Amino acid sequence: MSQCKAVYLGNNNQSVRLEGNGQIMVTENDASRLLPTDILALALADCAETVLALVLEQKHLDFSGSYVDVSKDADFENYKVKAIHLTFHLHEEYSEEIRKEIPHILETMCVVGRSLHPDVVKDYKFLFDVK
Structure with missing residues (x-):
């Protein structure tokens, strides 16, 4: 089914x-x-937010209110997504240790990100501006 x-x-x-x-x-x-390419970019954002929430909430850190701005670059002549741009808006009170850990969490635990072809650039930016 x-x-x-x-x-x-x-x-x-x-x-x-x-x-x-x-x-x-x-x-x-x-x-x-x-567009289907938008859904691909949103799938990466959703997966990334989910793994961050899981890890940070296990550390008793608040993740509520965090959000991700999502965009993508597609080459429709060659039928490929070139890059997915995710700007994470995270809590400003996260320590430097946590801030440094976040990219590693995404690279190792996000199933969607790990499943994308290596030619697809995953452009992650992190703003710690959620109060």
């Missing part, structure tokens, strides 16, 4: 339905809706 079902609706529209709860997302190959 599949977890999701992707149905082509015609005219460059796809409907993706999560079988467990019936949630539906429609994608389109233009700028009016999420």
Whole structure:
């Protein structure tokens, strides 16, 4: 049994339905809706936030309110995502030790990031501006 079902609706529209709860997302190959390349970038951001939350909350650090700005560069002539840019907005009170540990957590624990082809640049920036 599949977890999701992707149905082509015609005219460059796809409907993706999560079988467990019936949630539906429609994608389109233009700028009016999420592109599949946007979903790839969002998957990296979601995975990265999840592993950071898991590790930092195990250390009894607050992760709530943290967020990630997401963008990507795609080469549509060669059909490739070139780079995914993630700017993390994290709590300003994190110690220098934690700040230095964060990139290592992402590189070693983010399944999506580790699964991307090495040609896809993962551009991580960290701002400690969440109060």
